[in-house]
Amino acid sequence: xxxxxxxxxxxxxxxxxxxxxxxxxxxxxxxxxxxxxxxxxxxxxxxxxxxxxxxxxxxxxxxxxxxxxxxxxxxxxxxxxxxxxxxxxxxxxxxxxxxxxxxxxxxxxxxxxxxxxxxxxxxxxxxxxxxxxxxxxxxxxxxxxxxxxxxxxxxxxxxxxxxxxxxxxxxxxxxxxxxxxxxxxxxxxxxxxxxxxxxxxxxxxxxxxxxxxxxxxxxxxxxxxxxxxxxxxxxxxxxxxxxxxxxxxxxxxxxxxxxxx
Amino acid sequence: xxxxxxxxxxxxxxxxxxxxxxxxxxxxxxxxxxxxxxxxxxxxxxxxxxxxxxxxxxxxxxxxxxxxxxxxxxxxxxxxxxxxxxxxxxxxxxxxxxxxxxxxxxxxxxxxxxxxxxxxxxxxxxxxxxxxxxxxxxxxxxxxxxxxxxxxxxxxxxxxxxxxxxxxxxxxxxxxxxxxxxxxxxxxxxxxxxxxxxxxxxxxxxxxxxxxxxxxxxxxxxxxxxxxxxxxxxxxxxxxxxxxxxxxxxxx
Numbered sequence: 001x002x003x004x005x006x007x008x009x010x011x012x013x014x015x016x017x018x019x020x021x022x023x024x025x026x027x028x029x030x031x032x033x034x035x036x037x038x039x040x041x042x043x044x045x046x047x048x049x050x051x052x053x054x055x056x057x058x059x060x061x062x063x064x065x066x067x068x069x070x071x072x073x074x075x076x077x078x079x080x081x082x083x084x085x086x087x088x089x090x091x092x093x094x095x096x097x098x099x100x101x102x103x104x105x106x107x108x109x110x111x112x113x114x115x116x117x118x119x120x121x122x123x124x125x126x127x128x129x130x131x132x133x134x135x136x137x138x139x140x141x142x143x144x145x146x147x148x149x150x151x152x153x154x155x156x157x158x159x160x161x162x163x164x165x166x167x168x169x170x171x172x173x174x175x176x177x178x179x180x181x182x183x184x185x186x187x188x189x190x191x192x193x194x195x196x197x198x199x200x201x202x203x204x205x206x207x208x209x210x211x212x213x214x215x216x217x218x219x220x221x222x223x224x225x226x227x228x229x230x231x232x233x234x235x236x237x238x239x240x241x242x243x244x245x246x247x248x249x250x251x252x253x254x255x256x257x258x259x260x261x
Numbered sequence: 262x263x264x265x266x267x268x269x270x271x272x273x274x275x276x277x278x279x280x281x282x283x284x285x286x287x288x289x290x291x292x293x294x295x296x297x298x299x300x301x302x303x304x305x306x307x308x309x310x311x312x313x314x315x316x317x318x319x320x321x322x323x324x325x326x327x328x329x330x331x332x333x334x335x336x337x338x339x340x341x342x343x344x345x346x347x348x349x350x351x352x353x354x355x356x357x358x359x360x361x362x363x364x365x366x367x368x369x370x371x372x373x374x375x376x377x378x379x380x381x382x383x384x385x386x387x388x389x390x391x392x393x394x395x396x397x398x399x400x401x402x403x404x405x406x407x408x409x410x411x412x413x414x415x416x417x418x419x420x421x422x423x424x425x426x427x428x429x430x431x432x433x434x435x436x437x438x439x440x441x442x443x444x445x446x447x448x449x450x451x452x453x454x455x456x457x458x459x460x461x462x463x464x465x466x467x468x469x470x471x472x473x474x475x476x477x478x479x480x481x482x483x484x485x486x487x488x489x490x491x492x493x494x495x496x497x498x499x500x501x502x503x504x505x506x507x508x509x510x511x512x513x
Contacts (some may be wrong), residue, residue: 090372096508
């Protein structure tokens with residue numbers, strides 16, 4: 001039974017996932033998954049590999065159709081690719097023949113907008129991501145962390161109302177990971193989109209989120225929801241904060257009980 | 262420095278090989294109608310230069326026409342297979358079965374149908390080049406990270422826009438790769454076509470030299486063909502160097 005550690009308010013929800021089920025052939029990936037994300041909330045989903053976190057994100061984006069259940073983004077039922085949504089994957093998936101700037105403007109081009117009108121906006125994002133000197137580099141000239149920052153800039157170009165991030169820092173080393181986490185926090189505080197973030201890392205979850213959802217192993221269900229009441233902006237110093245450690249332990253405990261079942 | 266070595270090593274190797282051939286043939290007293298020395302067929306090549314140019318020009322035309330046809334039809338077929346699912350099921354088995362037939366074995370049939378003109382040569386060149394171009398085009402259009410396509414869809418990209426800005430550009434280097442394979446194959450088609458019927462082209466020239474036991478001329482013709490294929494493939498490589506510097510295989 002999903003238990004809620006915190007009071008879950010459903011006021012002005014940006015995202016409502018209601019009774020979501022997904023069956024691949026005979027494997028049940030998701031079973032009656034329900035949760036909400038408030039407007040401008042940073043919501044993180046943690047859970048063991050294969051619990052359907054990525055599947056959930058793809059369904060929210062409208063890239064796949066669920067077997068059952070309903071998803072609403074800002075009151076609109078999801079039927080196909082969600083117009084206001086953007087996504088960042090674990091791999092940066094940049095176009096290798098495009099320079100940084102043109103990779104970011106790709107978003108506008110796909111929407112059929114004139115990319116030149118977004119050049120300024122792209123430069124602002126590059127500045128925030130600390131990439132202003134790499135505007136004209138090709139992806140293969142950038143490090144993995146830099147490539148992922150480009151892919152985040154690309155996702156943010158059109159100011160999405162819903163940003164979906166599927167283990168965006170999963171392939172990076174711990175230090176780069178932390179670094180990008182803080183950068184993401186800064187960008188998020190400036191742009192204030194609703195973010196649904198998927199990760200394996202408890203530290204990352206506590207550091208970035210307003211709220212953390214813990215999913216149970218397959219079939220994926222919400223096992224617990226935990227509010228992260230640490231003040232923002234969060235800093236490296238907070239990693240040793242007693243409240244930070246307390247919250248990390250709570251999440252870890254939840255994850256351990258689901259494993260032992 | 263590195264570039265100089267890249268150039269020097271094969272040149273030195275070539276000179277050494279030719280010297281070995283030149284003196285080896287003389288030392289072993291091999292008659293020139295069996296194996297002419299390089300100096301002999303180089304001489305023959307320059308003696309017959311106008312003839313070489315004329316016949317090579319004809320062969321080059323049928324080869325390039327066949328190649329161009331194969332490029333157009335190969336890419337069109339690939340588009341059909343990639344975008345129209347039922348057609349994929351229909352086209353693929355037939356094309357695979359068709360590829361199993363040795364194309365040169367059908368050549369006599371083309372002579373019956375189209376006579377001794379350029380048509381059977383072009384057709385043969387086309388058939389030889391079609392398959393590698395088709396296969397590479399399908400790979401190039403299809404083998405893109407699925408998440409790249411997902412992202413483009415999420416950003417609102419229509420099928421056509423995703424084709425134009427993602428799939429097509431991704432396929433281009435695969436097509437130049439295919440050309441490097443298909444070009445010599447198309448040449449095989451043209452030359453075999455000339456062997457079988459007709460009175461012009463390098464294939465015809467080789468055949469008539471053979472009748473006269475003019476082995477140096479046969480070698481001179483081979484030299485002419487080699488120059489032509491090297492120039493063609495060199496041109497494709499040049500395009501790759503200029504346009505596809507972003508490819509993983511081109512990075513050092």
